[in-house]
Amino acid sequence: VGRCEVEELPLVECKSQPEEPCFNWSVFWCFLRPHLLALGTAIVLALGSALVNVQIPLLLGQFVEIVGKYTHDHLGNFMMEARSLGLHLLTLYTVQGVLTFGYLVLLSRLGERIAKDIRQQLFGCLLRQDIGFFDTKKTGQLVARLTADVQEFKSSFKLVISQGLRSCTQMAGCLVSLSVLSPRLTVILLMVTPALVGAGSLLGALLRKLSRQAQEQISKATGVADEALGNVRTVRAFAMEPQEEQHYGEELEKSCELSEKLGRGIAIFQGLSNIALNCMVLGTLFIGGTLVAGQELSGGDLMSFLVASQTVQRSMANLSVLFGQVVRGLSAGARVFEYMAVIPDIPLQGGHCIPHTELQGAVSFHNVCFSYPSRPGFPVLKNFNLRLPPGKIVALVGLSGGGKSTVAALLERFYDPTEGTVCLDGQDLRNLDPSWLRGEVIGFISQEPVLFGTTIMENIRLGKLDASDEEVYAAAQEANAHNFICSFPEGYDTVVGERGVTLSGGQKQRLAIARALIKQPKVLILDEATSALDGESERVVQEALDRASSGRTVLVIAHRLSTVRAAHQIVVMSKGCIKEIGTHSELMRRGGLYAELVRSQTLMPPGYKNYN
Ligand code: ADP
Numbered sequence: 001v002g003r004c005e006v007e008e009l010p011l012v013e014c015k016s017q018p019e020e021p022c023f024n025w026s027v028f029w030c031f032l033r034p035h036l037l038a039l040g041t042a043i044v045l046a047l048g049s050a051l052v053n054v055q056i057p058l059l060l061g062q063f064v065e066i067v068g069k070y071t072h073d074h075l076g077n078f079m080m081e082a083r084s085l086g087l088h089l090l091t092l093y094t095v096q097g098v099l100t101f102g103y104l105v106l107l108s109r110l111g112e113r114i115a116k117d118i119r120q121q122l123f124g125c126l127l128r129q130d131i132g133f134f135d136t137k138k139t140g141q142l143v144a145r146l147t148a149d150v151q152e153f154k155s156s157f158k159l160v161i162s163q164g165l166r167s168c169t170q171m172a173g174c175l176v177s178l179s180v181l182s183p184r185l186t187v188i189l190l191m192v193t194p195a196l197v198g199a200g201s202l203l204g205a206l207l208r209k210l211s212r213q214a215q216e217q218i219s220k221a222t223g224v225a226d227e228a229l230g231n232v233r234t235v236r237a238f239a240m241e242p243q244e245e246q247h248y249g250e251e252l253e254k255s256c257e258l259s260e261k262l263g264r265g266i267a268i269f270q271g272l273s274n275i276a277l278n279c280m281v282l283g284t285l286f287i288g289g290t291l292v293a294g295q296e297l298s299g300g301d302l303m304s305f306l307v308a309s310q311t312v313q314r315s316m317a318n319l320s321v322l323f324g325q326v327v328r329g330l331s332a333g334a335r336v337f338e339y340m341a342v343i344p345d346i347p348l349q350g351g352h353c354i355p356h357t358e359l360q361g362a363v364s365f366h367n368v369c370f371s372y373p374s375r376p377g378f379p380v381l382k383n384f385n386l387r388l389p390p391g392k393i394v395a396l397v398g399l400s401g402g403g404k405s406t407v408a409a410l411l412e413r414f415y416d417p418t419e420g421t422v423c424l425d426g427q428d429l430r431n432l433d434p435s436w437l438r439g440e441v442i443g444f445i446s447q448e449p450v451l452f453g454t455t456i457m458e459n460i461r462l463g464k465l466d467a468s469d470e471e472v473y474a475a476a477q478e479a480n481a482h483n484f485i486c487s488f489p490e491g492y493d494t495v496v497g498e499r500g501v502t503l504s505g506g507q508k509q510r511l512a513i514a515r516a517l518i519k520q521p522k523v524l525i526l527d528e529a530t531s532a533l534d535g536e537s538e539r540v541v542q543e544a545l546d547r548a549s550s551g552r553t554v555l556v557i558a559h560r561l562s563t564v565r566a567a568h569q570i571v572v573m574s575k576g577c578i579k580e581i582g583t584h585s586e587l588m589r590r591g592g593l594y595a596e597l598v599r600s601q602t603l604m605p606p607g608y609k610n611y612n
Helices: 002-006 012-016 025-072 077-127 131-135 139-181 183-230 232-237 241-293 298-341 404-411 435-443 454-461 469-478 482-486 505-517 535-549 586-589 593-603
Strands: 363-371 379-388 392-396 419-424 444-445 525-526 553-557 570-575 579-582
Touching: 012 579, 025 077, 025 139, 025 298, 077 139, 077 298, 139 183, 139 298, 183 232, 183 241, 183 298, 232 241, 241 298, 363 404, 379 404, 379 553, 379 579, 392 404, 404 525, 404 553, 435 444, 444 505, 454 469, 454 505, 469 482, 469 505, 469 535, 525 535, 570 586, 570 593, 579 586, 579 593, 586 593
Parallel strands: 392 553, 392 570, 444 525, 525 553
Antiparallel strands: 363 379, 363 419, 570 579
16 A cells, blocks of 8 residues: 555655666676686687688688689699698688687586576575665566676677687787788778778667667567556456557557668668678779789789688677677676675574573564655654564554554564664564564564465465474464365365466465464564455454464554454554554544544445545
8 A cells, every 4th residue: 555655755766776887897707707717718719719710811812822823724733732722721620610619618608607606696685685675676677687687798798708809819810911911902901991890880889779779669569568468457447448559559650660760771781881891802802903913912812811801801890799799798797796786784694583482472662763765754653662562462553654564564674763673572673683583483464465386385384494294284274274275176286376276365365374374473463464355255364363363472454443353452553653552442432543443434335445
């Protein structure tokens, strides 16, 4: 309920969002270090392959010389003369092939390993972040860092090592061969090629920008379809089909136009680059031919020159594409590594545990003030004081947005109070081990239970990983769930969640209760646990909750006041403060806010909720 209002107020993160993170070289180095040997070998192999590539044009030139010789005088045996050179070339081709195979295999292995390590560590880092961190981030963006960004970074890394090294080495080697073959031709080539490659890169950058825009437009169109299909019931209920179709059609049209523009751009680019490259060959043949005619160059050398100059052009073009890729790879890498350096304020583990035998389950809030980290200037709890005596049920009621769920969140230590303390058996939660607190002391049951896509058995066992089957059955019985589980053909092995059997709200809630009860928690938080259920399910779930509440310290947050009548104490909250406190009859007698709430609810149809 609170979330709807959150959207309206600016969150802190929005202001600082545009800043692009910087690439963290030291984190990257940590991932790279274990693979240095493989990386070194890959680099050596790539260099070797490039050097072999430099040799090939020279040998091809020699081959052409031999062919040329046999075109005018047919003396001697061509096969004899050509064989050794042919064999030499064949050997070089093979060596080049093997080296290429070697470094590509090594690089792909290396890239995949590093990507896996990065993903694993990033996932761990994300899972450990404070709940406040997730308040300001969209899940989709976080997942994109794990998937698309890691992928982009990995491809760029691999490309830089394979293409980058090869292109640089080949370019350098071929330039040396060129200048040995013909310094004059090389000078001319060196003036023309960079200009052409520069122009090509410029056009290429424009095309990439266009391609990005086209991609974005496609995702925008997909987003429209996704939203409409995902919310098809709402679309149907409002008879919004024609609007949605039109909306999708408009976005598609825009995307179509952009893609067509991109297609035209690519066509122009291809056409122009074909003309340019062919003209280069023609030019080289012309100028080289003049040199050959003037006896300054042999025909074979001209052939070598041609092949080598093509290699230089290809390498330069590769490097210019690579440059763009490096920029993209670095920014993807920066996004990937950004959250690895964020240390959560509330660690998952560490701190004191109270021995089981001494644990009472008394909770107290002392002068607690609290604002959400995402909205620092907006106090949600103001000087809040409350005691939850061991084994007693305390209910929090009041209008929506009053801060009830926030009290539960502080007890779970999802957040630390801005001021004041929350204590368990007199000890500040900040000194207690959070995993122990959440894993063994507190059972939390919320309005919308989340089940994971696995068997019922595993879902219940999530509450206590080392629980025996018997413990699972006992917890299910306590939660009124055993009977309906046994009515499924596969019983406790029934798969639930997104990919499994669809359960009713009440059934899901009872599984969630079993999951919370299996750890035998001393403290139970029920955050509107029955408010999403219809009357009949509510009765069964409430029965399970009543049974589960006995002997435990229970904090109930409730909309429907009828469910909290039996509580030992009812606390009425409004705007982050306690307005009234007492038992049902005391509060009714007082005739204050609680009595008014009860009156308004009895007048309202069942299921109506108080939203302010
Ligand atoms: P209740 O449970 O009584 O309905 P909540 O504790 O959910 O009230 O909310 C109290 C206030 O805190 C509301 O104004 C709500 O907008 C705000 N709030 C709740 N959750 C968050 C959050 N994660 N980030 C920022 N503000 C929040």
